Structures are given as structure tokens and as C-alpha cells.
Amino acid sequence: MKKFVISTSSFGIDNNPHIQQLLQKGLQVVSNPHKRRLTEDEAMTLLDDDVVGMIAGIEPLTERVLQSANNLKVISRCGTGMDSVDLVAAKQLGITVLNTPEAPAQAVAELTMGLMLSALRQICQTDQAVRTGEWPRTQGGLLAAQTVGVIGLGHIGRRVANLCHAFEANVIAHDPHISHVPTGVTSVSFDQLIATADIISLHVPYGPELHHVLNAQTVENMKPGAIVINAARGGLVDEEALAAALNTGKLRAAALDTFEQEPYQGPLLECSNIILSSHVGSLAKEARQNMEIEAAENLLRGLINAGLINDG
DSSP: OOEEEEOSSOOOOTTOHHHHHHHHTTOEEEEOTTSSOOOHHHHHHHSOTTEEEEEEOSSOBOHHHHHHOTTOOEEEESSSOOTTBOHHHHHHTTOEEEOOSSTTHHHHHHHHHHHHHHHHHTHHHHHHHHHTTOOOOOOOOOGGGOEEEEEOOSHHHHHHHHHHHHTTOEEEEEOTTOSOOOTTEEEOOHHHHHHHOSEEEEOOOOOGGGTTSBOHHHHHHSOTTEEEEEOSOTTSBOHHHHHHHHHHTSEEEEEESOOSSSSOOSGGGGOTTEEEOOSOTTOOHHHHHHHHHHHHHHHHHHHHHTTSSOOO
16 A cells, blocks of 8 residues: 655644545555654654655655655655755655745744844843842843844745834845845845844755854854844754854844754753744744645645646
8 A cells, every 4th residue: 555654743634635635545644653853764664665755844864764765756845944855866766855935934934033022122031030039120122223134035034024124124135046135125245244234034945055154253253242043944053153152242142943953952052142942933823734734735746746646
């Protein structure tokens, strides 16, 4: 019997019409038994010879994993990022890889805004102080008074830029792959953005060429008291360099939702001026539902196009 794997730690099957269509066409669903991000070996175990399709999370789908999946033809990422999939190996092996770039965009953009505002107004630190009996008169900053630098103007970055503009912030952006920027946003070079932005927010996919795009040197070139936000991908930020800059006061604050190794265990845990979030950018109820439906539809269409199931 043909199977498809759903490797995300949670996924709503019962109310997803495209999953029901796959089941009606005789496919069997295999869920993630661990309810967490899979390792390479665990992914290989699930992708046995009966598996033809996969709705993937952020587990490492390396060349080794893909080569072991003898009959896998379609990978549908439930999310935006594709860095967890070896796309070169997938192409060589004839595996179609799809994603859902639009569905989580608003959720990630809104989380980004929450992180920005929390960092500016020190909401998390104030909450903790009140819980210990203190009554701090914390003075933060206005978003309207900041220059926000958005790195990457894709589905999420454009939303963040528009939301910041709605708060009356000055918005600058860098994205060498686009020719038009949203109204009210000024396109600048990467170096200019790093040097002039009060808040720097990352919205680019991860790749080897962007490994530690924010590193010790770029942090040194930032304005004193700048704030760094990363709700994009781990690996974009040199976490050691960020921790050092937060501890010395070079940076006022930071907020991260993604890390190189997750769950995160590292020096940023000791920094009092950082907000740490557990990679929940897309985990808004409405966005998650849209993501799951879109991912299932992508898998259904991919299997039809591959000739593995009939249309209709």
C-alpha cells in the first residue's frame, strides 16, 4: 500500500480536505511518533519503501535521508524555509519539493512586531520584575522614533515593512533580488542598513552564503544601542558574537525565535536583554490551519502530477 508521511510534530488530519482525499484514494498516512523534530535516522526509518510522499517539518532531509527513500517522489514543506532539504540531491533523485510561502507570512510578521515592541519597551523584563515584588518605572523607546532596517523583502519582510510604516517608523530595507520596494520604504545597501538602523530585522532564507550574515564584524558596525530581531532562520546570526555584544552593552537588546541548534542551549540564555522564543513564528491558529491545508494540497497535486494517483 502506498503511504505518505506527515513528519511535523503536530498536524490536523480530520478537518483537512486534501488529506481526506489522499486517504480516499487509498493512501495510508504515517505520523511522527516522536511528536518533536526528527533526527536523520528517525526520518530514514519513517521513509520506508512504501512512502511516495511527505509533508515535512524542519527535520534534516539530507542527501543520505533522500537516497534511502527509494520511492519518495514529493516533499511538501509545511512552512516557508527550504534549508532543511537538500534541494540538489532532491532534484538529482527526481523528488519534487514544494513549500507554503504565503500561509505563515502574516503570523511571522506579527510575531516580529511583537518582539520589536517587547524589546523596545522591555516588557518581558518588567513582567519578571513585577513578579518578584519590584515596581520598576522602565523607560523604553517608541517604534515611531526608530529607523527599522528590514533585510529581505519577501512574503514576510514586506509585511513587516508595512506594519512598521503603519507605526510611523522610518523603514529602510535591503534585498538585492527585488527591483521594487513597498511605498514608504527606502532601499539601501547592506552596509548602509547595518550602520544606520536602530532595529535590524532578518527575513531571508538560510543558505551557506548567508551563514552568520550578522557576525562579530557586522555587529561592530551597528549603531550603539541597536536591536536585532531574528524570526527567520537559525544560522543567520553568530550567537556567540551576539551574546558578547549584548553583554558589553554594544547592543541594547535582541529577540530571537530561531537558533542554529534547537532546542537552544547556549550563551544567550545568560543575557538579560534578549527575548528567546521557541521557533513559534508560524504558530498562530489561523495561519497554521492555512499552512496545513496548503501543504496537503501541494502534496495531493504533486502526487497527481507524478502519476502516482488519479485526478478527480
